[in-house]
Amino acid sequence: MSGFIEFQNVAKVYNGSKVAVENVDLSFEKGEFICFIGTSGSGKTTLMRMINRMNTPTSGKVMVDNQDVANLNPVELRRRIGYVIQSIGLMPHMTIRENITLVQRLLKVDEATREQTANKMIDLVELPREMLDRYPFELSGGQQQRIGVVRALAADQDIILMDEPFGALDPITREALQDLIKNLQEKLGKTVVFVTHDMDEALKLASQLVVMSHGHVVQADTPENVLRHPANEFVEELIGEERLLQSKPDNTTVGEIMIPSAVTIHSDRSLSDAITMMKERRVDSLIVTNNDGILQGIVDIQNLNRMRSKASSVGDIMVDVPFVHETDYLKHTLQKILNLGLKVVPVVDKTQHVVGLLTRSSLVDLVYDTIWGTDMNADAADDAGALGSTAMKEV
Amino acid sequence: MQAFISEYGSQILEKSGQHLYISAIALVLGILVAVPAGIALTRADKMASPIINVVSALQTIPSLALLTLMLPIFGIGRTPAIIALFIYSLLPILRNTYLGMSNVNDEYRDVAKGMGMSNVQSILQVELPIALPTIMAGIHLSAIYVISWATLASYIGAGGLGDLIFSGLYNYQPDLIFAGTIPVTIIALIVDFLLTKLEQKMTPKAFILEEKQQSSQIEQEEAQRRER
Ligand SMILES: Nc1ncnc2c1ncn2[C@@H]1O[C@H](COP(=O)(O)OP(=O)(O)O)[C@@H](O)[C@H]1O
Ligand SMILES: [Mg+2]
Numbered sequence: 245m246s247g248f249i250e251f252q253n254v255a256k257v258y259n260g261s262k263v264a265v266e267n268v269d270l271s272f273e274k275g276e277f278i279c280f281i282g283t284s285g286s287g288k289t290t291l292m293r294m295i296n297r298m299n300t301p302t303s304g305k306v307m308v309d310n311q312d313v314a315n316l317n318p319v320e321l322r323r324r325i326g327y328v329i330q331s332i333g334l335m336p337h338m339t340i341r342e343n344i345t346l347v348q349r350l351l352k353v354d355e356a357t358r359e360q361t362a363n364k365m366i367d368l369v370e371l372p373r374e375m376l377d378r379y380p381f382e383l384s385g386g387q388q389q390r391i392g393v394v395r396a397l398a399a400d401q402d403i404i405l406m407d408e409p410f411g412a413l414d415p416i417t418r419e420a421l422q423d424l425i426k427n428l429q430e431k432l433g434k435t436v437v438f439v440t441h442d443m444d445e446a447l448k449l450a451s452q453l454v455v456m457s458h459g460h461v462v463q464a465d466t467p468e469n470v471l472r473h474p475a476n477e478f479v480e481e482l483i484g485e486e487r488l489l490q491s492k493p494d495n496t497t498v499g500e501i502m503i504p505s506a507v508t509i510h511s512d513r514s515l516s517d518a519i520t521m522m523k524e525r526r527v528d529s530l531i532v533t534n535n536d537g538i539l540q541g542i543v544d545i546q547n548l549n550r551m552r553s554k555a556s557s558v559g560d561i562m563v564d565v566p567f568v569h570e571t572d573y574l575k576h577t578l579q580k581i582l583n584l585g586l587k588v589v590p591v592v593d594k595t596q597h598v599v600g601l602l603t604r605s606s607l608v609d610l611v612y613d614t615i616w617g618t619d620m621n622a623d624a625a626d627d628a629g630a631l632g633s634t635a636m637k638e639v
Numbered sequence: 640m641q642a643f644i645s646e647y648g649s650q651i652l653e654k655s656g657q658h659l660y661i662s663a664i665a666l667v668l669g670i671l672v673a674v675p676a677g678i679a680l681t682r683a684d685k686m687a688s689p690i691i692n693v694v695s696a697l698q699t700i701p702s703l704a705l706l707t708l709m710l711p712i713f714g715i716g717r718t719p720a721i722i723a724l725f726i727y728s729l730l731p732i733l734r735n736t737y738l739g740m741s742n743v744n745d746e747y748r749d750v751a752k753g754m755g756m757s758n759v760q761s762i763l764q765v766e767l768p769i770a771l772p773t774i775m776a777g778i779h780l781s782a783i784y785v786i787s788w789a790t791l792a793s794y795i796g797a798g799g800l801g802d803l804i805f806s807g808l809y810n811y812q813p814d815l816i817f818a819g820t821i822p823v824t825i826i827a828l829i830v831d832f833l834l835t836k837l838e839q840k841m842t843p844k845a846f847i848l849e850e851k852q853q854s855s856q857i858e859q860e861e862a863q864r865r866e867r
Binding site for chain 2: 296298319320321322323324327329331333335336337338339346347350379380381382
């Protein structure tokens with residue numbers, strides 16, 4: 245029931261007045277990659293440091309593995325938790341080997357095992373083993389940061405706290421380290437709490453995102469949900485307009501944005517029925533189904549007018565229409581739909597029953613202008629001409 | 640020269656021995672008290688400034704006055720001399736220990752704690768090694784002070800090379816004055832040399848390498864400048 249790491253109504257007030265965090269209730273499962281994201285000073289570090297008791301809440305409780313950390317020996321607790329501080333902090337008077345195996349020495353791990361670990365860790369970050377005998381000042385900033393990261397992994401603890409560990413790195417090294425830590429976390433099932441102010445980094449790494457602002461948790465959810473339903477303007481801003489728009493076609497299914505009340509008509513109804521229905525429902529096209537509700541085609545006001553004298557039932561004049569499945573990702577279908585220049589696209593379920601429809605205008609409202617720009621209009625019209633008569637097929 | 644040595648040689652040796660003994664005891668006591676005290680002050684920052692002020696004030700008492708003050712309490716002899724020298728040795732060691740320890744970047748203290756070091760482990764394995772060069776400099780300074788001030792200890796009957804110097808002064812015997820001052824100077828030089836060596840030995844290797852690297856960089860830069 246209760247999570248592996250839990251914050252229960254936690255607050256921290258510095259010096260009796262400065263409220264650093266407030267009303268924090270969070271719960272995380274084992275094996276999650278948790279990213280705290282927010283502007284500088286929003287309380288990320290404060291919150292994270294409560295997990296290993298580097299910080300004590302002014303009120304509320306922090307639980308790790310069902311134990312209130314306030315009841316645990318802080319030194320022992322910290323030896324169970326890997327920790328990378330914001331500024332790397334390699335011990336300047338210790339060799340890289342000594343730095344990497346520091347926690348193991350505290351845990352009285354024997355020397356042979358420590359040596360193995362040192363080798364393993366330095367291999368992991370693709371630095372030469374000779375470097376184990378070097379001192380931190382002899383390494384570049386990027387190399388130091390890599391050592392800082394593996395130092396937190398060396399003792400193989402279940403929980404790892406990382407406070408903006410990739411801050412000062414060049415983009416290539418940062419990406420490599422992000423991949424490394426994500427892989428390790430997934431492979432070894434570690435629970436990582438990661439503080440960052442970089443949304444790209446957070447979205448890439450997190451399985452749980454905690455958005456913080458001015459000492460409050462604004463939103464805590466999976467990255468997908470935060471992207472889809474940002475809690476407020478602050479979160480939207482943090483995510484950035486661009487990412488929000490990209491995220492919609494990325495994660496949204498057709499079913500989520502379709503209009504569920506498609507106006508349909510059975511194929512054996514008369515043309516005058518169709519006209520009446522169009523007038524009543526104020527639409528200029530009808531989706532045609534058979535008596536079981538399975539998609540047959542479409543009729544619109546133009547071909548109704550043109551064919552009125554030559555046909556009797558809707559089934560005679562309907563035309564085939566491209567359709568989409570409700571479970572399709574918008575990103576896979578959106579551009580095609582827009583390019584085809586279709587005004588309406590029926591949405592069907594697995595059994596070809598009509599469950600809704602997409603209209604060009606609703607899609608355009610959603611993304612069209614912003615993502616593909618207005619110069620697509622010309623292309624779309626061309627494509628529509630060429631493809632307008634395509635037989636009924638899935639888009 | 641030969642005559643000088645045969646006349647004063649054994650006396651010089653004996654007095655040098657006394658001199659070293661007084662100085663060493665005073666210094667060791669000073670280290671034993673001032674280093675832990677300096678460390679303790681970094682954990683009780685509010686106390687630091689008043690305590691360092693008090694010790695500084697002790698330091699400003701003229702040495703002869705302090706020695707004389709010892710007399711009614713401890714009588715004459717070595718004990719009051721050692722106590723007075725010990726008090727003088729405190730300040731440089733205390734101040735440098737406190738400075739050295741508080742100059743250790745908080746980041747390292749934070750990492751030590753965060754990785755699960757106890758307070759004592761953090762002090763012994765992280766803070767002291769990093770602060771050691773500064774602390775050693777304080778001890779070094781104290782040692783030289785103590786050796787030279789120990790000369791005055793002769794005033795209150797503690798012995799040492801001061802005996803030779805003062806009897807030389809009183810009896811207008813320049814020979815005796817030299818028999819005292821030259822060994823004191825030599826002892827001070829030797830101790831200075833040994834402590835410099837010890838400092839190098841105790842300074843973490845990383846810092847020595849780093850300094851070398853920096854100075855060779857500076858040399859290179861200078862060489863380049865000269866070429867231009
Ligand atoms: N030791 C401290 N004493 C006083 N205020 C602090 C202390 N540590 C942090 N704060 C304040 O608490 C707030 C949250 O800080 P922090 O958790 O470091 O934020 P973040 O990591 O998100 O940048 C900030 O306003 C900061 O100034
Ligand atoms: Mg921070």
